[in-house]
Amino acid sequence: MLIAQRNLTQEKTRLALSVGGVALAIMLVLILDGLLVGMFRQITAYLDHSKASIIVAQGGVQNLLGATSLLPPGTDDRVAGITGVNDVVPILSRFVILDLHGKKQPVYLIGYSVEIGGGPWEIAEGREPRTDREMVFDRVLAERHGLGIGDLVAVMDKDFRIVGLSAGTASWMTSFIFLRKPAVEELLRAPGATSYLLVSVRDGQPPEAVRDRIGRLDDLEVMLKSEMAANDSRLFGRFFSAPVRLMTGIAFLVGALVVGLVIYTATVERQREYGVLKALGARNRLLYQVVLAQALLAAILGTVLGMGLARAAGTLIMAARPQFLVVLQADMTGRAVVIGLGMALVAALLPARVVARLAPAEVFRR
């Protein structure tokens, strides 16, 4: 261990590079994971903040964000009459594209009733809409485009005045905006239309039992809120998990490459010393341990530094681009350590080969 430590720390720049390489790789893995977790949180934010425990959608529609739902007329009354239902909140929602300063910005438009609910859960500034020409706009999106209370924003063929700015309704892909339901009905040329019902149950009623009772009505998809949130996460996870996993894999390879290269160079440079050890009777196993200990030391230091860097980078990213949410969870630490150790093991392979092939007589040449 002492040999490993001295080998590694003798050349300070090289040590810094290897630790820095691992730290960079660990930081990347953690930031990517954090972005993915943050994205899932943003995707399900509306459902998570809803007081409802059951969501009613058109038959066959199991997502809030993935598909358009159109409920048969009168569904809200039929659902309200079912035993165990406390209240029913109808919303009319649709993705729309806004043209903001020459950029296409997808937003999820929610038409709701200010009196019944279904709107923004946190108004950071201003108030909820009182007329069908007013809207609550996402605060982060507003800041990005220099918009504020009183400004007009064109949604399809109508202009709406921003009267409130909501918090927690942004994501890098899409943000939520809120209008009164009749305003959305007019925009979509769909008078009286409803997309989803947000259903809350009476105290003491198990949501599963109420869900099953509503599910006996025809042409409806009835789910617990958590089930629909999981469906949305799964749908978007399918699009984004693959590239994130690819990048995590590349980050792992790079970390292993960096540590491997440093330890390899250090090993090649110290071939004579290793030869001396062999000539003095040291077995390959001992030399492997020296090489592995160097890789482990670099990996452990890099992992610790990487975790600190990830926290700093996450804060920096969210300050510079508030639409991104980076969530670093406690369980990610364990994963980072496993990845760091994995890098050390992979990194030790090449230098170990050099040591194994070394002839003890090498030391007596030159």
Next chain:
Amino acid sequence: MTRLALRNLFQSRARLAISVGGVALALMLILALDAVVGWIEARVTAYIDTSGADVWVSQEGVRNMHMASSSFSSSLASGVARVDGVESVTPILYLTNVVEAGPERAVAYIIGLPDRALAGTPSVIRSGGANPGRGGAVIDQGIAEASGIGLGDTVQILGEEFDVVGLSAGTASLTNSIAFISSTDFAGLLANPRVASFLLVRLEPGASAEEVARRIESQVRGVTAQTREEFAAQERKVVRDMSTDLMAIMNLVGFLIGLAVMSLTVYTATLGRRAEYGMLKALGAHNRDLYLTVGVQALVSVALGLAVGLMFTLGLAAIMPLFSANLGLQIRAAALGKAGVAALTFAGASALLPIRQIRGLDPALVFRRR
């Protein structure tokens, strides 16, 4: 000095493989992601490109289809049909919904087509017909194969059952497929059946699409009219604007990885050859010559890394269709330029790092024993 640089570089194959591999991985990240976005951009307009419409008419303020919603009174179709230069108008309905085929559920753009539609029908039919008719549906062949269904089987769309009467090709992407049902069936499921989502306009021979589009906007209130090319460009812009932030992060990641790997390999290579560089200095070589040696090594490494990265990406593009019909790669010239600039930056930055080492190198070092 160039020869020396090349011999230095190729002497340690492991180090060369690591530096070339690291740079290749980094550049591949930049190239592959851009190629995926390029492919999606091309595929997202496939329906528009092959619709047969010269002009697309939508609700005022709506300029694309993807993640958009468009609704206006279907009676406007007759007003558009009266505009000079218009040969035919096909109103279609459009929503994002789910196609349930057996146990499979897939997000799909649902297009409602009128009987004997003159535009907007699927352009490639693998089996069956292109016109869904009442109670029928034309779905993507890939979706049908994945669900194990064929012509005559039943699918659920918009909560209703439809018989599969046609299987189309080129109608699926990474995110969704396209399914076609009759406008009459579609309208029956809407809160307001007297609406259209888009009007697909075909022009009389010799008519200019730009002029007809402007005439439609000035003569028919409440609509936006665009040529097919303008509409497709807006569609591509949605994909591009949505992916800009993600691309920026990925590019930064690729850039940092390339920079870290190259800096480290060039630095350790220089460190490992201190004695040789000291010898050259002792023999009268100037620092300038040694910088050149390091620079050439860095340049050759990144050039090889770029070539390998491009080969990896081309290989990925070639094998991707074998794994997924709904995802591909389209390598664009601009991305190659970006990767080239990144590669040059890697080389330049990594060659700068060992300069201090070389400058401070003592020629007498060579005469000392380690």
